[in-house]
Amino acid sequence: MLDHVRIVMVNTTHSGNIGAAARAMKNMGLSRLVLVDPIATIDEEAIQRSSRAEDILHNVVIVPTLEDAVADCSLIIGTSARSRHIPWPLMTPRQAAAKAREMIPAGNETALVFGRESRGLTNEELHLCTAHVHIPTESSFSSLNVAQAIQVLCYEMRLALAEPVLSGEDEEDGQWGVPWDHPLATHAELEGLFQHMESTLIDIGFLDPNTPKQLMPRMRRLFQRAAMDKTEVNILRGMLATIGKNRKPG
Amino acid sequence: MLDHVRIVMVNTTHSGNIGAAARAMKNMGLSRLVLVDPIATIDEEAIQRSSRAEDILHNVVIVPTLEDAVADCSLIIGTSARSRHIPWPLMTPRQAAAKAREMIPAGNETALVFGRESRGLTNEELHLCTAHVHIPTESSFSSLNVAQAIQVLCYEMRLALAEPVLSGEDEEDGQWGVPWDHPLATHAELEGLFQHMESTLIDIGFLDPNTPKQLMPRMRRLFQRAAMDKTEVNILRGMLATIGKNRKPG
Secondary structure (H helix, E strand, C coil), rough: CHHHHEEECCCCCHHHHHHHHHHHHHHHHHCCEEEEECCCCHHHHHHHHHHHCCCHHHHECCCCCCHHHHHEEEEEEEEECCCCCCCEEEEHHHHHHHHHHHHHHCCCCCEEEECCCCEECCCHHHCCEEEECCCCCCCCCCCCCCHHHHHHHHHHHHHHHHHHHCCCCCCCCCCCCCCCCCCCCHHHHHHHHHHHHHHEEEEEEECCCCCCCCCHHHHHHHHCHHHCEEHHHHHHHHHHHHHHHHHCCC | CCEEEEEEECCCCHHHHHHHHHHHHHHHHEEEEEEECCCCCCHHHHHHHCCCHHHHEEEEECCCCCCHCCCCEEEEEEEECCCCCCCCCEECCCHHHHHHHHHHHCCCEEEEEECECCCCHHHHHHCCEEEEEEECCCCCCCCCCCCHHHHHHHHHHHHHHHHHHCCCCCCCCCCCCCCCCCCCCCCCHHHHHHHHHHHHHHCCCCCCCCCCHHHHHHHHHHHHHHHCCCHHHHHHHHHHHHHHHHEEEC
């Protein structure tokens, strides 16, 4: 199941952290590393810190945006400090791993997203995530090195996904307690829905693009925490299309 | 309780690892670092990697032997690969933390002992320990960086000793893990939303009341499992009102 978990590092500045992340991943049995617009390159320092996890560095995928990194994922977990303007579903590392364990057997891809060394993820990036994860820390010294944060999350993922004896009983029926009738929507499908929704709400005059307030973030939060399936997305897009056709000529 | 847990590093070769260990400790709320006959010194690299956990580096205790480091401890947990010549009580990191939680309130000091970067602890050193701990790893790539191993153990210690809410039963912040910004909608408010939605969907011709299929049940399932708050319901009702006003005269 660990094959379905990718580590995504955004705008990483220090090549040593990329190498240390690769080593931590390989120790825990993960192999898929995606770098979003990295500042650092995979240099000697990265290779040295990877300590023979060079296969992960060789197979690294580099993409220009976070959206590209997570487009096919249904569970996108962004690392975050505790407080944010709009609260978003927040998990502990252990809960995040349990969630991945529920969702992966149904074919859902999972991404764990780690921000810049200096300032983490932006609010916009955090709003692309289905949930946030906060590693418990001392409040006065809360910033973990990014490779250490990756180590903790990969450790919890390993316990949940590859060490069933250590993590407790299995839950065959996934997050809703029953086998689901349709596969979950991917990130790209949800983004398509959000864009369609935004443009329709502007068209009908409900959303003023000049004073958008928190309308779209609230809609993102609502639909992402529901873990929508493909059929639900299709129904809502059908509704939006009908609403678009029905509107009075402006 | 974390004050009663010390980290002991034996014959550490790389000063960067000492700095990274100090940072990981401070993130997790530990402060007592003991170096047994270190090869590395606390140099610029250590200070840089500690990322302002310099107080731990300044207060480090340096001793000549492991016995000196653990003399006053009752729970001494040595990190180890899985197999040893003589079997020794072996714990997972989580079990080690639970054991510390049991023992510390009775006045017992705890030491977590980490070996050399190249070859860990000797058998003789392991035999000074009351128990061994093994961090679960991929068997083909099982050697964690020492600061990463310290991160994982300190994380489990923090959960067990300083985050009772996370390690067990009560979850004050409810199902999403954060205090929410608005109260949840009541059943009656949700019913009002569903009725409003149904009538609007009929009005715009999206829902045929003669062949409704599973449309409204799917919408109910979606919005109910999201556990909507009052603001979200109000936003959706505002949208529905706007959609109603916008529709072309039939």
